[in-house]
Amino acid sequence: MRLDKAEDGFAILTLDADGAMNVVNDDFIADMEQVTKLVAGDDAIKGVIVTSAKKTFMAGADLKQLVIGFETLTPAEAYAFSQRATGMHRAIEHSGKPWVAAINGLALGGGFELALACHHRILVDDPKALVGLPEVNVGLLPGSGGTVRLGIIAGMKTALDLLLSGRSVGPAEALKLKIVDEVVPAGTLIDAAKAWLATGPDAVKPWDVKGWVPPQKKGMTVPEDSAAYMMATGGLAKSGYNQPAPLAILNSVFQGLQLPFDKALAVEGKHFAKLLTNPVARNIIRTTFISRLAAEKGARRPEGVPKFEAKKVGVLGAGMMGAGIAFVSANAGIDVVLIDRDTVTAEKGKAYSAKVLGKLTQDQADAVLARITPTDDFALLEGCDLVVEAVFEDTEIKAETTKKAEAVLPAHAVFASNTSTLPISQLAKASLRPDQFIGLHFFSPVDRMALVEVIMGQQTSKETLAKGLDFVAQLRKTPIVVNDSRGFYTSRVFQMLIHEGAAMLAEGVPPAVIENSAKAVGMPVGPLALLDELTLDLPLKIVDQAIAEEGDKYTPPAGTAVMRRMKDEIGRSGRKSGGAFYEYPEGGKKHLWAGLGEYFPVKDGWDVEELKRRYLYAQAMETARCLEEGVLETPEDADLGAVYGWGFPTWTGGTISYIDTIGIENFVKEADRMAQLYGPRFLPSAWLREKAARSEAFYAPAEDASTKEAVPA
Template identity: 65%
Template sequence: MSQTYRHIRVEKGADGVAVITLDNADETMNVVGNAFIADMNAAIADLQGDDAVTGVIVTSGKPAFMAGADLKLMVAAYGRMTRPEAYEFSHNATRMHRALETMGKPVACAMNGLALGGGFELALACHYRVLADDPKAVVGLPEVTLGLLPASGGTQRMVRLLGADKALGLLLTGKSLRPADALKAGIVDALAPADQVVAKAREWLASNPEPSQTWDRKGFFMPEMRGMMVPEVAMGASVAAAGVVRDAGYNLPAPIAVLQSVFEGMQLPMDKALSVESKYFARLLTDPVARNIVRTTFISKQAAEKGARRPAGVPKTTYTKVGVVGAGMMGAGIALVAAVAGIEVILIDRDQASASKGKGYSEKVWAKQVAKGALSQDKMDAQLARITPTDDFALLTGCQLVVEAVFEDVEIKAETTRKAEAVIPADAIYASNTSTLPISGLAEASARPDQFIGMHFFSPVDRMGLVELIMGKQTSPETLAKALDFIAQIRKTPIVVNDSRGFYTSRVFQTLVYEGAAMLEEGVEPARIENAAKAAGFPVGPLALLDEVTMDLPIKINEQAIAQNDPNYVARGGVDALKAMIALGRSSRKAGAGFYEYPAEGPKHLWAGLREQFPAAPEQPEQDELKTRFLYTQAIETARCLEQGVLETAQDADLGAVYGWGFPAWTGGTLSYIDTIGLETFVREADRLTQQYGPRFAPSAWLRDRAAKGEAFYPVEAA
């Protein structure tokens, strides 16, 4: 006997086993939604009242078992849903899961593929869990990485299943586990081939198991249920709280909410504990941080990777052979990611030894992966065989794309362009990897400027996911489409910007480091500068960043802009501090010394001479003021980029900020940050900063006009 609902099917067998098959009618993936929950509630009620049904199996009719809730709905909910409504939104699914696990019949979950978020919470509500023994069949609760927490029982079932320490280790990291690791951790009970997970679940049901969870049985007890009365629990809670602040700082409310939900919930009966979880979820869902993180790191990122900026009507290009000219750190990394994607790479440098050294970078990276068991030797050998190091441009014959990654010098790049174009096919595109030089100027050396584009990778290429594509004045839409096809093939995240000095990411990034140097000139203590940046959510402080990128680079960009009367030039503080450090021979880590000392043994530390070179002012500013300056200087410059047409979309701006130079993810990016503050409030605060620190903070007439009209960068309707 079978019963078909919109999103699930129920088949009752003669053996007393009913199989619930999840099969979303509207999506390629099973997701949690009100219609699905209604279907499940109806099916549970029917099965509970059917005496012929002795056991239940939950499985999927799709390749994956189930993902979580539709994250687009989460973004749309912000500003439209009250906290009580958010609580009810969470508890709707919670009640369904609770009905499933307390229906009085044993329930097995047969996960034939991936189960994440709400999908794995459904599995946790079952009494027995079988997972497909397939590396792609990962399971976990990643909600904390999106600024949320598991909202339908995940925190409470995980802690009762594993204990507080192990549960928090997974909940606070959002880590997903492959089958073997999930079995070892104890969050699944058995593994089986994907086509046998249902049969394995039937075996368990045939053993006449208990039709209840351990935490619903009389006598269930965990030491943590006595709360702070147990010294070990008190110590564990204190250490966990300190760990959350250490790892997440004070800007991310989700880890703290997870900790609170677990700590409070494990001292309560299950139903009361589930209400606590929904309460904390409601707080997060109605907080802008979750909205910002989800919108940028999931929705906008996914859209970019699926071709949101790709011009329509251009046939897709699949790359089989590309050239990379310049086998230094950047070129070697580009060759590596192309080879991993199955593309033949011609890696060119000034001589054979230099080119071979570039290929050696891939060999070192992959050898480490082989040693860890993450890559087979055969696969490593196949990838290495795709890279041909050479000094002969003639080998570029047949390349569909050439990526030039030579020294940042206009003449060297021009010579490289001419030599490559003499060999490559007429329909091949040419990309210059540059972080500052205007693409339209570089394209003047090309015989086909319409097929010339900027392709700014970030170092190290094999670990950094963003690529900034820069449209020159003559770059064609077809060239952009082909470039985006290459970025998709090597599995990177693209943003598309228009030409200008520094483009977008380099232009805005330098405002961060200049602001740090300006603070140093003002007498702000160096450690206070670094700590304020990290407290705002940046991965490292601006002085440490300057040591890494070298102080010569921002000075060079600044001087070029002045010499060429760049209309976008804005005077920055901090220039004198950088020039003073360069004069002292302390220009970078690469040079051996900068704002930090780099001893042969032991960690780096701030140079003691900074006290003499930049004496500390008697009164030091509050940390919040320094954090505001760091965030505002970059947000203001991003707004200028949008106004001037360097940027065309808020999505590109925020993706570039978060993934390009590490602008704090809790903000959602530079323009999301302005929206979060509110344009009117932002402009008013920018005026205060302008009066106190200079015109670099001044909002333009365009931005004032937007604020007056209430024109947010992300209109609510678009959510």
């Protein structure tokens, strides 16, 4: 940072840390302590303007330091860290000089806490200049006064809305909510700050005025705030029973409006310390920020391969997946040839893009649509750099499509299959160039789902892998890399969830309990509802294909018998055919089919906590098998795939982080117990037992955060 003094007495403090963004870390706090002391002791300085030399104001805390640098922190040490940052902000308020935050761009987390500690906040009128306190998204709360100051400045209702949702707001809404004081054009930001300082503002914050009374001293809570608090309390279930941050935020804001200011800060600091030393925050930050950013920056990309950029892409199949892939490709500036059996069907696929382009201007939407050429003519694939095949999940149909495409494609083109279960090495047998054949498994809906599972066939070259990852990067998606097997990784482990739910039904667990147990543990949807959306045909086809190809070596998953009975005996196979486990009344809300009790009678003896464990353990155990077999190579890919592929609970950090959090010895012991009760799907392998005997976690001990690039909140 740089402090520039001026003759008018208004100093400008410019934040300009190394790296792309300003972040809150030990170095920043030390510099701020020094500068604030200098300002307080310099009579020539009449006021301070805080701004940034970067396009953003400040991004927040360095999450890598929070996870890696503080992995072994005790609650007392975490509290001391929080209090140092809190003290830094209090020093600004006690400096005897008015401070104004000239917020020239995005200010989130610790960056906005700095602005809240200033006496006045001016935000640039730019839609990219978002402000907010999103710490709840990483399992934390603002730890240096954010909950207390926001509650006092904006009131309980606004503070709870922003803090519990983690949402950031633009200039107009920030002004309306009174969390900034002015919004001005970019060119007048510093002049506006000087103009405010020229009014001779009071350098004493309201809560530091003698006799100040907290807004809601005990017994004086206003009805509107009581209602907001009750609504927020009732809404905690939506954020997940396993997320400690929302409850801590609720308590911190409530107490912050009733206690003397510095006592309120101490309470917030204790909540922060408890969250920072809780594995939930570590799990969330490691997977959703550190691992995700590394994956998107090319952590799995082979070195020494020239950068690839797709200019023209072919998409074979204009159904929901193909249409989505065509859209994200065209939206990324790539020309797309969208092929189906006839032009009318291909046109329908293009129409999907028109439907999802609602937020763009007409000119922008027209430009995207102009890049998509719907056709039934494979000859138009000439000149394509890459083709994504997204036809029906059938080996013969895919083989025929591959041959027709490769007859036209240039020799350098990469051929990718969007298959979700069929082995890539098997599909590559139809290719003239199996070394240029790869799997790119997108998730539906493609325009909203971030993950792409990149599957290496036995002959896929490292050059092809690099090109596949470069294409995923062009689409601004998050890749994981897995090796070939039936179901690969995501489909293979996801089916453990739906089969576990079906198995519970056969055991006599009430259907509503099956669904609610999954949602209570953090799954977005219950397994029976998922099966209705998938239709029973799909998981049963996967099972039947495996039996046909592997025979007695293949063990059908636990819920297969229930699915067969529902489809073949009862005649209910999914939502498309009128419903399976659910009913879909016209004009009404879907509900569980009342006839389930006749075919699957409810029995006593089930326990919700045990059901929740079963969901988590079944998926985690299958993920461990994928690592053992080499389908997965890193725990990071496992966790990213789990969280972003099928919605494994974020609070766990993913299937492998879940095992590490429990402790591998405890996991194996508990899995043995479950295997005795429910079957061999829970049985640990010799490989996993050996890891447990060595107390060997999947994630290596944390590295020194000081040698790593900062990851802003």
